[in-house]
Amino acid sequence: MTKNLLTAICSALMILISGQVFAQTSAKAGEIAPEIHITDWIENVPDDKDLRGKYIVLEFWATWCGPCIAAVPHMNELQKEFNSSDLYYLSISDEPVEKIKRTLKRVDFKSIVVTDQTGQTHKNYGDKVEGLQAIPLTVLIDNKGFVKWVGLPTQLTRKVMADFLEDKNDATRTSTVERKKLNSTESPKKEFSDIMTLLQDKNTPYYFNLQESEVAKKSKMAVGMKAIDMKGYTLEEIFEQVLSINKQNLKVPDALKDKRFNLMYKNSNDDALNKIELEQKLLIELGLTKKIEVIQVKGYEVSVKDSSLLEKTMAEKGFTAKSDADNKTLFTSYTIKNTLDEISKDIAVPFRFSGDDKTQYDFIINNTSAAEIVSSLKSYGLEATAKSFRTEQVELKSAK
Known part of the structure; x- marks a missing residue:
């Protein structure tokens, strides 16, 4: 999904996506791979930046994309098992370097992390105009520059990698993009x-x-x-x-x-x-009526303890996103209060902000338990103190 298209959509809607889906790409198995354009080499930069003659595992990702972040451990494991000097695992975004570096502080990428801030690579592998309609997307490119496989990172198995490196994947293999195996019955x-x-x-x-x-x-x-x-x-x-x-x-x-x-x-x-x-x-x-009763519940009051750990988001104006990454939730361009409101919904424990900071930040929160949430908040300089709150108990009854 291109940055321009995503921004246009998110200005009207906050997209909450369950599952991983992806749309058409111009990269087809058996065809010459579109050009990879890189503006910035960010992490795990190789001495040789010439991609010619290399086997390439090209991974399209973004800091706001939960499924992309969730796939990182799997891709790291593949890189650990399948590695050689002429095999490059290339994770490419189209975001600013500073924004990507903030995510790299919290997510361990073993791959070569790059960005194309012009968005040209996303256009080359997408519809040539807007770019990719959805990510993550993985493309395997052989050392002769031909696309061998296209799909989701979760579908990139050890067998697929072994076949790829042995040149067993060819144009007769139907790419997973073309098959479009989706969880729902509707596109x-x-x-x-x-x-x-x-x-x-x-x-x-x-x-x-x-x-x-x-x-x-x-x-x-x-x-x-x-x-x-x-x-x-x-x-x-x-x-x-x-x-x-x-x-x-x-x-x-x-x-x-x-x-x-x-x-x-x-x-x-x-x-x-x-x-x-x-x-x-x-x-x-x-056909219902609503009855409200005030009750006491246990939760957490959150305050800013170390503001130096909070870094203002680099996202475009009007862009906000919430996305799940296995046991973590990614918040992009969220205020502290809005982040805590969403956390409270997910875990059914109230987290309330004691301040009035309306600045937008990016957060990666482990949501497996209240204790993990408290620990995640602490890493951003936010202190959560146990506290009881008065809240409303809502009962819906038949109006008849």
């Missing part, structure tokens, strides 16, 4: 274009549609300032993600507890998401 591009079509339809300033879902688990979710697209979510998850009501503090009727819903919503009449209006629509549609 993610088509699913995403639906909400984009709704956003761009000026003749429909307001839209609300809630339907019981036929899928057994949640798939994709997009939540923005003026639009929502959720598929396969429980009522608890909808209230938590959209209305910021922690599902641990939410009671729903037993008859609705295991049901999943698809929600599509747009309201371009308001400057921001009208949570009160949306909640009322949900309650009316489901």
